[in-house]
Amino acid sequence: MNIIYLHCHDAGRLLSPYGFAVDTPHLQAFSEESVLFRQAHCAAPTCSPSRAALLTGQTAHESGMLGLAHRGFSLRHPDRLLARLLRREHGMQAYLAGIQHVFNFREKGITDSYDRMLASHNPGTSMNDPERDRLVAEAAVTFLNERNKEDTPFLLECGFFFPHRTFPDTDPDINPDQLQPPPKHPDQPAIREDMAGFQTAVRNMDSAFGMVWNALQQGGWTDNSLIFFTTDHGIPYPFHKCQLHDTGTGVALLMRPPGPARASQVCDALVSHLDVYPTLCDYLCIPVPEWCQGSSMRPLIEGQTTSIRKELHAEVTFHAGYEPKRCVRTNHYAYIRNYELAFHPALANVDGGLAKSWMIDQGLLPYPVAAEELYDLHADPGERRNLAGLSECEHLLEEMRERLDRWMRDTQDPLLLGPVPAPQGTTITPPDSIHP
Numbered sequence: 001m002n003i004i005y006l007h008c009h010d011a012g013r014l015l016s017p018y019g020f021a022v023d024t025p026h027l028q029a030f031s032e033e034s035v036l037f038r039q040a041h042c043a044a045p046t047c048s049p050s051r052a053a054l055l056t057g058q059t060a061h062e063s064g065m066l067g068l069a070h071r072g073f074s075l076r077h078p079d080r081l082l083a084r085l086l087r088r089e090h091g092m093q094a095y096l097a098g099i100q101h102v103f104n105f106r107e108k109g110i111t112d113s114y115d116r117m118l119a120s121h122n123p124g125t126s127m128n129d130p131e132r133d134r135l136v137a138e139a140a141v142t143f144l145n146e147r148n149k150e151d152t153p154f155l156l157e158c159g160f161f162f163p164h165r166t167f168p169d170t171d172p173d174i175n176p177d178q179l180q181p182p183p184k185h186p187d188q189p190a191i192r193e194d195m196a197g198f199q200t201a202v203r204n205m206d207s208a209f210g211m212v213w214n215a216l217q218q219g220g221w222t223d224n225s226l227i228f229f230t231t232d233h234g235i236p237y238p239f240h241k242c243q244l245h246d247t248g249t250g251v252a253l254l255m256r257p258p259g260p261a262r263a264s265q266v267c268d269a270l271v272s273h274l275d276v277y278p279t280l281c282d283y284l285c286i287p288v289p290e291w292c293q294g295s296s297m298r299p300l301i302e303g304q305t306t307s308i309r310k311e312l313h314a315e316v317t318f319h320a321g322y323e324p325k326r327c328v329r330t331n332h333y334a335y336i337r338n339y340e341l342a343f344h345p346a347l348a349n350v351d352g353g354l355a356k357s358w359m360i361d362q363g364l365l366p367y368p369v370a371a372e373e374l375y376d377l378h379a380d381p382g383e384r385r386n387l388a389g390l391s392e393c394e395h396l397l398e399e400m401r402e403r404l405d406r407w408m409r410d411t412q413d414p415l416l417l418g419p420v421p422a423p424q425g426t427t428i429t430p431p432d433s434i435h436p
Contacts, residue, residue, distance in 0.1 A: 001153060001223040001224055001225065001226060001258055001283060001284055001385070001409065002153050002154050002155070002221065002226070002274040003086075003092075003154075003155045003156070003223060003225065003226050003280055003284070004156050004158070004212075004216065004225050004226070004227040004228070005155065005156065005157045005158070006158050006159075006160075006209060006212060006227070006228070006230075007051075007099075007157075007158075007159050007160070007164070007166035007229065007230050007232065008015070008099075008159070008160040008161075008162065008166045008194050008205045008209075008231055008232075009099065009160070009161060009162065009163065009231075009232060009236075010163050010165075010231070010233070010234070010235055010236040010241060010351075011163055011202060011205070011235065011252065012231055012232040012233065012234040012235045012240060012241075012247065012250055012251060012252070013028055013037075013231075013250050013251065013252050014182070014198075014202070014235055014247075015202070015206075015233070015252055015255065016028045016079055017031035017036055017252070017368075018036075018252060018381060019293075021201055022202050022205050023199065023202070023206070023374055024174040024203075024206040024208050025028075025073075025206065025210070026206050026210030026213055026214075026388060027206055027209060027229065027252075028209065029213070030209075030213050030227075030254060030256070031254050031264060031295060031379060032237040032254040032263075032264045033256060033261040033262060033263070034227075034228075034254040034255055034256040034259075034263060035254070035255045035256070035264075035267055035268065035300075035301050035377060036230075036253075036263060036264065036265070036266050036424065037254075037255070037267050037269070037297075038179070038266060038267065038268050039073055039267075039268055039269060039270045039271065039272050039275070040230070040247040040250070040251050040252070040253035040271050040272070041270075041271070041273070041314060041329065041332075042232060042233045042251050042272075042273045042274055042314065043059055043060060043233075043249055043272055043274050043312075043313070043314055043315070044059075044060040044233075044250050044314060044315050044316060045233035045234055045241060045242055045243060045244065045248035045249050045314060045316065046067075046068070046233065046241070046242050046318075046319040046349075047068060047101050048065050048067065048068045048069040048070075048073060048101050049063075049067070049230040049231055049315070049341035050233050050273065051100070051101050051232055052064075052065035052075060052102050052366070053273055053274055054214075054230070054273040054274070054276050055066075055081050055083070055102060055116070055275075055277070055291035056075065056077070056080045056081055056082070056096045056263075056277070056291075057079075057082075057274060057288075057289065057291065058080065058274075058279030058291055058292070058293055058294060059274070059277065059293060059313070059315065059317060059411050059413075059416055060315055060317070061317065061411065061413050061415075062076075062291075062293075062411055062412070062436070063075055063076060063077070063080070063323075063410075064077070066317040066318050066414075067317065067318030067319065067426060067428075068101075068318070068319065068320070069102055069103055069104050070101075070104055071102075071318075071426050071427040071428070072423065072425045072426035073423065073426055074103075074104075074109075074316070074429055075102065075103075075109070075143050076202050077110050078112070078113070078242060078265060079250045080289065080291060081102070081109075081401075082112050082155070082280070083096075083112055083113040083155055083157070083288065084112065084275060086111075086155050086284075086414075087113075087115070087319060088278075089286075090122065091153075092152065092153050092155055092287050093115045093150065093153070093154040093210070093322045094113065094114045094115055094118050094149075094155040094156075094157070094169070095114060095115060095117075095118055095154060095155070095156065095157070095373055096110070096113075096114045096117050096118065096157050096159075097117075097118040097137075097139045097140040097143070097156070097157070098119055098120075098133070098134075098136035098139075098140075098158055098159040098160060098161070099159030099160065099161055100157060100159055101159070101232075102244075102287055105227075105347070107267070107393075110258075113306070114327040116139060116155075117140075118137030118139040118143050119135060119136045119140070122278070124260050125166070125416050126337075126342070127166040127169060128166040128168045128169070129168070130168040130169075130204050131206055132160075132162070132204075132206075132218075133138065133160040133161055133202075133204050133208035133220045134207070134322055136158065136159070136160060136161075137158070137160075137208035137211040137212050138211070138260060138343060138388050140156065140158045140211075140215070140236045140313060141211055141212060141215040143156070144212075144216065144219050144221060145215060145219060146157075147219075148221070149221075149224070150181065151305075151311055154434055157211055159235035159285060160208050160209065161204045161301060162201035162202065162204045162205040163198050163201035163202045163204075163205060163235070163236070163237050164201075164236065164253070165201075165352065166199060166350050167194075167197030167198060167201045167352055167353075168197070168200050168201060168309065169200070169202065169275065169335065169434055170193075170196045170197050170199075170200050171199075171200045172197055174196045174200060175196075176189070176193045176195065176196040177189070177192060179195045179199065179398045180195070182195060182235060182237050182240065183237075183239075183240075183247055183357070184200075184238075184247060184352045184382070185233075185237065185238040185355060185376050188297030188358060190354045190357070190358040191354070191355050191357070191358060192230045193239075193354055194353050194354035194355045197353075197354075198205075198235065198236075198306075204372050208381050209229070212277070214299070215257065222256070222258065222259075222260075222361070223258060223259065223260070223291075224257070224371050225260050225282065226252060226254075226255070226257055226258055226283050227256045228255040228256065228276070229252065229254045229317070230251055230252060230253045230254070230273070230276075231252045231255075232251070233248060234248040234249070234250060235247075236353070236371075237351070237353075237355050237356075238355060238356060238359055238364075239408045241349075241351060242316055242319050242323065242345060242349040242350070243316075243345060243371075244314055244315075244316065244325055244326075244336045244388050245319060245334070245336070245383045246334070246377075248314075248385060249327075249329070250406055251273070253271065253273075253276075254410060255279075255297070257283070257301060259421045264296060265301075265412065267300050267301075268302050268306075269306060269307050269308060269309075270307070270310075270311075270312055270329070270330070270331055270405075271300070271309070272294055272308055272309070272312040273294075273312075273313075274292070274295050274312075275294035275295055275296065275308065275309070276294070276297075277289075277292050277294060278292050278294050278295055278296040278297075279294075279296045279297040279298055279301075281296070282296040282298045283298060283426065293411070294309075295308045295309060297309070307370060310330060311328055311329065311330045311403055312328070312329050313326070313327065313328050313329070313404070313407050314326075314327050314329070316328070316349075317346070317414075317415070317420055318420075318422065318426075319346070319349040319436075320348040320349050320421075320428075320429040320433075321346040321347075321348030321349055321428060321429045321431040321433065322340065322345075322346070322419075322422070322429060322431060322435040323340060323345065323346040323349050323431060324339040324340055324415055324419070324420060325337060325338045325339055325340075326339075326404055326413070326415065327404070327406065328400055328403045328404040328407065329377075330403075331377070332376070332377055333374065333375065333376060333377060333396065333400060334373075334374070334375045335372070335374050335375075335400035335401070335403070335404060336372070336373040336374075336376055337371070337373075337401075337404060338369050338370070338371055338372070338409055339415060340374070340431070341371060343366045343431045343432050344366050344367060344368070344369035344374060345365070345367075346366075346431035346432075347360075347365060347366060347431065347432055347433060347434050348429040348430065348431050348432070348433040348434075348435070348436055349431070349436070350365065350435075350436070351436060352434075352435060352436060360434065366432075370388060371390070371403070372389040372397070372401075373386050373388055374386060374393060374397050374400060375387065402414070405413040426435075
C-alpha cells in the first residue's frame, strides 16, 4: 500500500466540503468518496508544531517543535518522523513535493528523510505567485505518471502553500461585496476585500489539488493507496490561526482508504492530528511506535465504533512571538489556560493583512483575555461566553483543570517549570510587534 498525504497551509475548515461558500470543487469531489471528519483538530495551531505533531505522532512540546522551523526550531528526535520510519524500518520510499515546514529548507533533515525532493517548497518567484502550487502539483503528477505500480511502495507528501498569505491578486469574477466575512469578524468592506484574496488563494490550492487527485484516479493509484488531505490549522486571520478555540485548532481531514470508490461518509467523532500516525501504521499493518500519543482512526473509518477518544489537547508556545497557552477539549466542553496576558493575541502571531490592520485601527486588537476560559460547546459552539468565573461551574472547571494538568504531567510539558526560554539560535519577535 502507498500513502498519499496532501495538505495545505491556513485553510482550517473554510472549504466547501464543510459547508462554506468557498470555491473548492476538486476537494468537494474528493470528499464524495472519502470519510470526512467534522470534529478533527490539530495538536498545535501554528505551522511547524502542527505538522511536527502529525508527522511524529507526538505532542509539539515532546517532539521539540515548540515554534517555527524557519525561525530555528527543530525536532528533538528526527528519526521518529513518519518518512524516516517508513524508509528505514519498513522498506518504503518517501518523496516530497512542495511544503513540509518541519525542517528548515536547507537542513540536512530533508535529504535524510526523503528519497527525492520532487519540487521545491518555494517554487514561485514571490509569496503571492499563483504559479507556486501549480508547479508543485505538476511535479507530483509527473512522479505518479512515471511510477511503475510494481515498484516499491511509497509515501508521497504533497504540500501546497496557499491559502497562506500573501494572497494572490483577487480573481476578477470574485465580488468582495458578495462574500461573507470570516467567522468572528465584522461585516466591513476591508474584511470582505481581504476575504476575496483568501478565496482566490483557496481556488489556487484547490486547482493544484485537483491536478494530483485526477492523476491518482486516472493512473489507478486509488486501488492500492490510502489518500488523505488535511490542513494545518485555522485561517490566517485574527481569532483563528494560533488560537486555541475551535476556529484555530479545527482542521479539515478527509481520508480515502484504498479500493474502489464508495459513498461519502461523515464522522462526528472527536479526533486529533495525533491519531493520523497510528492510523497509517494500522493500514500498513506495522507496529505503532511506543512514542505515539494517538489512536488509530481505522475503527471509525470502517464503522466499528463511534468514538476513539474522550478528550484531546492542543498547545501554543511560540509562533513569531511567545504566546504560551494550553487547552483540553471534550465533545461537550473546552478549557483554555493562558499563561501570558499582557498581549492577547500576541500581535506578532497574527498574520498581516487588511483584516488585522482594520482591527488594530478600530482598537479591537489586542483584546483582554482571562487566565482561564471554559466553554459549553453544546450551548455556545462559538465559544463566546466564558464560564470560568461562574460559581455554578466551579466543579466542571476543576475537572477540566485536572484533565489538562494530567496531560501536561504525562507529556512532561516544559510550561510546568515556568516560562519557556527560546532555544539558542531561534528568532523570536516581541509579542507587541505589529509585523510578524
